[in-house]
Amino acid sequence: MTQTDSPRILGGRYEVGELIGRGGMAEVHLGHDTRLGRTVAIKMLRVDLARDSSFLTRFRREAQSAAGLSHHSIVAVYDSGEETFTETGGATVDVPYIVMEYVDGQTLREILNEEGKLSPDEAARVTMGILSALEYSHDKGIVHRDIKPANVMLTKGGSVKVMDFGIARALADTGATMTSAQAVVGTARYLSPEQAQGETVDARSDLYSAGCVFFELLTGRTPFVGEPVSLVYQHITDPPKPPSFYEPSVPGSMDAVALRSLEKKRDDRYQSAADFRSDLQAARTGAPLSAPTQALLVGAGAGTGATSMMRRTPPAAEAPPPRRRDYTREIDDHDRPTRRHTGLWIVAAAVALLAILGIGYLVMNGSGNDTKTIRVPSVVQQPQASAERTLNQAGFSNVKVNLVKSSDVTKGYVASTDPSGGTETEASTQIVLNVSDGPGLVAVPNVAGKTEQEARDALKQAGFLNVSVGNSAVADTQYEKGQVTSTNPSTGTQTDPSQTVSLNLSSGKVHVPDGIVGMTAGDAQSALSDAHLRYRTQSVPVSDQSQVGKVLSASPNAGSEVDLNSTVDLRIGAYAAPTVTATVTQTPTTEPTTPTQPNSPSPTKSTPSSKPSPTSSSKPSSPSPSPSASGSGDGNAQ
Template identity: 75%
Template sequence: MSTAPRILGGRYEVGELIGRGGMAEVHAGHDTRLGRSVAIKILRSDLARDPSFLQRFRREAQSSAGLNHANIVAVYDSGEDTFVEAGGGTVDIPYIVMEYVDGQTLREILNDEKKLSSDEACRVTMGILSALEYSHSKGIVHRDIKPGNVMVTRGGNIKVMDFGIARALADVGATMTSAQAVVGTARYLSPEQAQGESVDPRTDLYSAGCVLFELLTGRAPFVGEPVSLVYQHIGEQPQPPSLYEHSVSPELDAVVLHSLEKKRDARYQSAGEFRSDVLAARSGQEISAAALASTQAAGDSTEVVNYTRRGAALAAPTTRRNSTSVTSRSVRAAVCGLSPSSRPSPPSSASATSS
């Protein structure tokens, strides 16, 4: 006995499940009106009565709908579907209709290949930064840039997706949820997010720097459990990528280290600046003075150093100026979603995840 396909909004035919996240499922779909393939993101029914998840899901639809860029997964439509529960009750389930992307996430690619060549890592990062440059120009900060939120199409195009925790720059509490928990993914969390401070475009650039580091080396700049990662993002200085992958050039070392500066005023100030330096490093041209200064602050005052060619650097941790002192109180505060200056409350689980 055949079952009629589920239809949303009178036009979107729901197909096979192609992805699953923390709050939603993604299905292949078909727009019967326009005759095109789409992806349909549907909030999980067990979360549909939770106001915080409803707000986050609707915010994603609102944030993404106004973004029209080649490096951002397009959102075509959104709506709600009435779901009948086992007991006979009904609940409205929101959904988002998106561009169907035929490809893999960066996370899937890294799981298979472990790392990318420097040239390919730069190309992918430039695509991410192009998307961020555009979203930032529209006043939207993504807040969760990570390999799992970047698609690579079969043709090699880069597509940033999942603006589920994105916020407008005008939103003064943009790092916090209503429950006052840290928002983001622990491996790619900026120091300001970890400390519960407000976000701005430079927050995304730090996360993009973490992604570039992983693309080059096969590992994130910091590793450990979520609480340990929060501590490291706030107070420990990253090693240069070439420490883990000898083929990384001194220029790329400098670019990555500059993107991972703890203080926002010390790192890249725009996605355009970051992308220009990635392009320069990729093509063997001169990078910005600001990026050079970040590397010089790592221990050499005259030139960019390829740390893998210095035996001492392999044996000793890098010492950098302006290092941040971190106490156990500030770590507890970060995990609880408070700024270090706030009175700490008993530790609670963070929304930051380790994947």
């Protein structure tokens, strides 16, 4: 693999893959966490904006804000950092990135583009998911400030995921307005009036934006349409029409909920995400709405523009123009009292007849107590015991409990009733309490890389109480001994939380890859790295040039089971240094005749011997060389 083919690695562990999304200030890539072996989404600030301090601040704030949020309806942030990139001219720039949970699904914007709108019940369900995420973030002191369809995802399983806390701020930050150097932050079609006016925002600003999204899910359009500047003024001054004005299928209860969320004054709006979500649940189940929302439904009081739009009574018809007096048809005054009295006698006779008929009906059917009707009290979102007690006190003794699966209502609490709250019915009517038995299906969380106890805690938090450990430890993984390698059912599987989840734990052992002997050094090193092993190389001269650069042997041997991250020694063939053979040729010389000295022996020629003496071998330049000391120097080196 060439250098250009190698994937870009961030932080030493995140492989950057294909581009899957692009926004105003960042790009999102598909990524792979090589350490934990999971798919992630990597959001990187655009390089051309990395030198802009305002964009850097916003991007870093996103990482800080979202890092502390852990909720099933919020896209999780796993990691963040900065990577140095070299530009074309050679200059370097630090580009921040955020590693997030990869969500397999579509944004609400994509869904609306394809389908136009959602059914009222589905629109309410999705909005309740958004509000669940906002309720959690608001409790943590974080206001999102940019709720819109493009920032909400729907997984293939139907779960709601809110993402992009890029301009979120701590509620304690008193300077958290929608402007920065008078530049609008947020999206104009979903902007709250206080954001549009540059005032300090709070959690209720998010609820207004969520109301705009709910309106669009119901009708396929936002409450206000126009150019950005026009939209700002409409949010501040114009009362919205009810959703049913554009989509007649929207029930009146959801009209009221939408319009209350869009009140201009924050104090008239929903005060918390929980209140908003509770009214949505009531609208879905037919239960009574909260009093302020109910007032919008019936048009009580003068109220705001939103209130006046909900008045169901038609406006009074204009008075007809006065007719010209026709004296020829005028009735004499003395005739009027007679006609008035005649009418009264007719009415009195009709009342008497009805009274007689009513008494007769009561006589024939006994007393009227058996047909007395009672209003069914609203007990949705109440504990089962409390709901049964409330119904009994209201006069209903025939109460049946029916367990249902619900992801929106806490286990043991009432999800709905039949008949629904507010219905007038006889005391003898059976009231069915649909009590939540918890979520129907729950996604198995990713616990790979955690210890057994950490995995059990994470599964318990997700609702899985039955957890077991596999019979045998798993080898050849990237995880240390005792860490979870996988689960059965696998991560992300939607399953009943009562089902047992089995943990597969790592043995901490891996096998030295087969076939590395004979590989090139680079391929062998890659194979060892893939097997989560380290390597150490030793160059060994070889005479066979075909073995140069290849693995001659490995220790431990290929196929051996060794500890994770242990070291394998590789002997790599290398060019042998050329052998230089020195040949020494000695030429015999004639000894000079030396005059005989008195009392000295006469000179004598040395006798050749089969082996040179040590003296002649070590000192070839001595006056008495051996004429037989000829040949290579290799032998003398013995």
